[in-house]
Amino acid sequence: MTPAMMKIQRGTFYEIKATVGSLKAETGGPLGGRLDDRIVSDFFFDQHARRSAASYSPNTTSLNKLLNSNWNPRRIRLLGFVHSHPVGSPQPSLGDERYIAQIMQANPAADALYMPIIRSAADFGARFRIFPFLVVRGRDGVLRVEPCLLRLVGDLASAPPSANPRASVTAESPVELRYVGPSSSETYVRVTEAYDLARLSTSRLIIVGCGGSTGFVESMARAGIPDFILIDPDRVSRSNLATQQYYRRDVGKPKVECLRDRILGINELATVQAIPVALEDISDDEFERLTTAPLRQWDVPLRGMWGLAGIETPARVLVLPSTILLGGFTDSFPAQARINRLALEFGFPSLCAQMYEHGRAAEITFTAPGITAACHRCALRSRFEAYQNGYKSSVTSNGTPVFATDRLNASKGFLAMALLHHGSKHPFWGSLLTRIGDRNLIQIRMDPEVALPVFSRVFAGAETDRVLFDESVWLRQKPDGPANGLPPCPDCGGTGDLRKAIGTFTDTRIMRS
Ligand SMILES: [Zn+2]
Numbered sequence: 001m002t003p004a005m006m007k008i009q010r011g012t013f014y015e016i017k018a019t020v021g022s023l024k025a026e027t028g029g030p031l032g033g034r035l036d037d038r039i040v041s042d043f044f045f046d047q048h049a050r051r052s053a054a055s056y057s058p059n060t061t062s063l064n065k066l067l068n069s070n071w072n073p074r075r076i077r078l079l080g081f082v083h084s085h086p087v088g089s090p091q092p093s094l095g096d097e098r099y100i101a102q103i104m105q106a107n108p109a110a111d112a113l114y115m116p117i118i119r120s121a122a123d124f125g126a127r128f129r130i131f132p133f134l135v136v137r138g139r140d141g142v143l144r145v146e147p148c149l150l151r152l153v154g155d156l157a158s159a160p161p162s163a164n165p166r167a168s169v170t171a172e173s174p175v176e177l178r179y180v181g182p183s184s185s186e187t188y189v190r191v192t193e194a195y196d197l198a199r200l201s202t203s204r205l206i207i208v209g210c211g212g213s214t215g216f217v218e219s220m221a222r223a224g225i226p227d228f229i230l231i232d233p234d235r236v237s238r239s240n241l242a243t244q245q246y247y248r249r250d251v252g253k254p255k256v257e258c259l260r261d262r263i264l265g266i267n268e269l270a271t272v273q274a275i276p277v278a279l280e281d282i283s284d285d286e287f288e289r290l291t292t293a294p295l296r297q298w299d300v301p302l303r304g305m306w307g308l309a310g311i312e313t314p315a316r317v318l319v320l321p322s323t324i325l326l327g328g329f330t331d332s333f334p335a336q337a338r339i340n341r342l343a344l345e346f347g348f349p350s351l352c353a354q355m356y357e358h359g360r361a362a363e364i365t366f367t368a369p370g371i372t373a374a375c376h377r378c379a380l381r382s383r384f385e386a387y388q389n390g391y392k393s394s395v396t397s398n399g400t401p402v403f404a405t406d407r408l409n410a411s412k413g414f415l416a417m418a419l420l421h422h423g424s425k426h427p428f429w430g431s432l433l434t435r436i437g438d439r440n441l442i443q444i445r446m447d448p449e450v451a452l453p454v455f456s457r458v459f460a461g462a463e464t465d466r467v468l469f470d471e472s473v474w475l476r477q478k479p480d481g482p483a484n485g486l487p488p489c490p491d492c493g494g495t496g497d498l499r500k501a502i503g504t505f506t507d508t509r510i511m512r513s
């Protein structure tokens, strides 16, 4: 029998992560959703629960208030409870079972309740984790507690506030998740139709590698992205002036700082974190802190914020990024390989690019959890295998004309817009990713003679006196797994659903084999 699945809305998952997942055990709260699909869409952070280091019991008064005044009128039903346990007890305790039995006795109609256990980041100084469990009433009337699978639902558009403002959440200050409206700045008056500026204004871009990608990053600022995290340990050298968008005044300075100034030179309201270190020196915890910092925050008095009449607490309003895109643009293979793992672990869409020798061709791979079936490693299996067998690339950016870099950057821009706009109402960008689908390996030839057989294959029947070069091929990628006669991909598992890899890495600095 396949284990049961607990489905939860991405936004709700991140709300739990930002509260229960960020506070010392034991905290928790009820889970709600509609009975027809049993997707957890509502969570109430139960601040008034009785808690000790060893147990959590929901406050029945506030629970009943919540059900009567907020959930029931919206046809939201109680689907279960989530709470945190101290490190080392990742399953429901006897007390938890007793409590759930009482709840089920009182609701004869309820035949199953979710009871996921959280390991909080606050307790361990380590990683947040969720251990999903389902309590089912068997036909014999006996309750059984069984582990189940967890799936985050909701596409990139509807869902992904990545909220773990660990540093700023306390039990006394509830968190409201809020999204800001369109950018009204005069800078963008001529592109209000070119993009969905409202969408882009809550997007965050994490760029690893600020060499050839400088032109791309600048263009992202011109398209209205307000928030950047730039990671690159290099300083600008004189020889960069011929190949990258740097200037004489930049020589000797960290690339990330020069690029930050360039972005602020386009949009003074942008937020740019310039991090002049190599990706391998950033731990998963540090990476998570970078990604989950709010775009903006402020404190306001709010009334009945959780739908509970009579509760009045000052709240911290966090403007969270609605979409985070991870870009891997280095020529370091280990860094590119880790970007795949980071994107999978945190469930972010990602975009990677590589220039081939002398800029005669280039490649882009991307992932979009829930859309692409294959990860970067599946798409580039032979390269991963070669590196694991000791291969060292001798390809450098030496000999690459700046036009090849610009050409590649333009294609990266189209794909970044498709990823960031996915599901928006924009007439062009909103559905582009759906059309691209799982063609997440793109190759571009910039030399008619380049030795890439795929081009002669694709253009075999074309009029060869009209087709020459400067084309892209969009290659459908399948996940590595038994269905394709291959061992499962060590990174994504080859299930065809990249969301299943979320939270499966203990340390993304380590390559799985
Ligand atoms: Zn418990």
Ligand SMILES: [Zn+2]
Binding pocket: 374, 375, 376, 377, 378, 379, 479, 480, 489, 490, 491, 492, 493, 494
């Ligand atoms: Zn894979």
